[in-house]
Amino acid sequence: MxxxxxxxxxxxxxxxxxxxxxxxxxxxxxxxxxxxxxxxxxxxxxxxxxxxxxxxxxxxxxxxCVMPAGHIDAFIKIAKQLKVITAACEDLIRVPGSNQSLATVWKKGARIEVISSPMDALDIARREPDFTVVYPAVGFEATAPSVAETILEAARLGINNFCVIPSIRLLxxxxxxxxxxxxxxxxxxxxxxxxxxxxxxxxxxxxxxxxxxxxxxxxxxxxxxxxxxxxxxKQIRNGESLFDDHSAFVYSSADNRKARKMVSEVFFAVDTDWRGLGTIERSGFVIREELSLFDATKRFNVRFEEGLESCMCQCSAIISGRGLPPDCPAFGLACTPKNPVGPCMISDEGICHSYYKYNLQASRLIL
Ligand code: SF4
Missing domain, CATH: 3.40.50.11750 (HypD, alpha/beta domain 1)
Known part of the structure; x- marks a missing residue:
């Protein structure tokens, strides 16, 4: 600027x-x-x-932050299989499951690759035909088109050593x-x-x-x-309930139609677990039966089960607007970005991480 x-x-x-x-x-x-x-x-x-x-x-x-321990446990179960490469985003690797994280099994010899997009995972599958490359698809509805596109591309090219663990959530x-x-x-x-x-x-x-x-x-x-x-x-003062869209991105209707078509070809909505919030009706996507070859949960016969989450962590209250990070007794003490207890302290976008980085550290510097 x-x-x-x-x-x-x-x-x-x-x-x-x-x-x-x-x-x-x-x-x-x-x-x-x-x-x-x-x-x-x-x-x-x-x-x-x-x-x-x-x-x-x-x-x-x-x-x-909303990834439940049971889903991380499923990612880990699949990552520990022989001849599997798990291709995941960096933040996800450190999120705790019931007992361990993907980072823990990585240290013990599981093959994990850090990637930034689902197409990167497909590229690894092309380069490594002797391995099954598994992509844990984590994100909100906005990520669904790129995951759907990658699955459709794998199907079109016949890249059968690629599959996805569907864990996309709908806000x-x-x-x-x-x-x-x-x-x-x-x-x-x-x-x-x-x-x-x-x-x-x-x-x-x-x-x-x-x-x-x-x-x-x-x-x-x-x-x-x-x-x-x-x-x-202004809306609150005027007693208005409006949806006001000032998005910086303008998507053409053709792009939107294409994205929606890909998403509906690949996924359908089901009840899904959220960390700390329980099971929420039709709040997640799974892969359609016709594309089950690309569904890692079916290929490895792994189910999402209820996991154990740290009872010390107050993430559920914080991500549902019922508190702020300093309300958690572990914040900045037992839980820091170097030693995170819960996922809100791990991700750059986690509210505890941001609070620690920009608020707590700043106030310590001032003191
Ligand atoms: S400070 Fe740590 S333990 Fe507390 S809510 Fe945030 S992530 Fe969970």
């Missing part, structure tokens, strides 16, 4: 903050659903600059469930561009109507986030 642009950006931030301070005249509670936006809010000190009557809580929008049913709790008292949802990838705006419009919520999709820059918060505040 050039100096002129930076100055304009800072002026705009200041103007948005001033307007917020004028308009917030009563307690308001907003949920910031996305982990990336929560990280930006903490990184740029937005929270401290907001009016005190405006409360921000975190939502379930970090895919690694709208989970937000719907959380909003049924009157004690949560959330008046507005700030959502990110991520949810717009397959343009699931209908689900969010329905959520807004059903729960009298104001919803806003924003990007990840400070100005985008502040503009989103301001729009939510």
């Amino acid at each position: 050039e100096v002129d642009d930076l100055t304009k950006d800072l002026d705009r931030q200041q103007a948005l903050l001033e307007e917020l301070h004028k308009l917030v005249d009563r307690p308001m509670r907003l949920m910031v659903v996305c982990g990336t936006q929560n990280r930006a809010i903490l990184k740029y000190g937005i929270r401290q600059k907001l009016p005190t009557m405006l409360e921000l809580v975190a939502g379930p929008g970090c895919s690694v 709208p049913p989970t937000i719907d469930l959380l909003m049924l709790d009157p004690d949560l008292n959330i008046q507005g949802l700030l959502c990110s561009d991520h949810i717009n990838t397959i343009s699931d705006t209908k689900a969010y419009t329905e959520l807004a109507k059903k729960h009298d919520l104001s919803c806003y999709i924003a990007g990840f820059e400070v100005v985008d986030i502040l503009a989103g918060i301001l729009s939510l505040v």
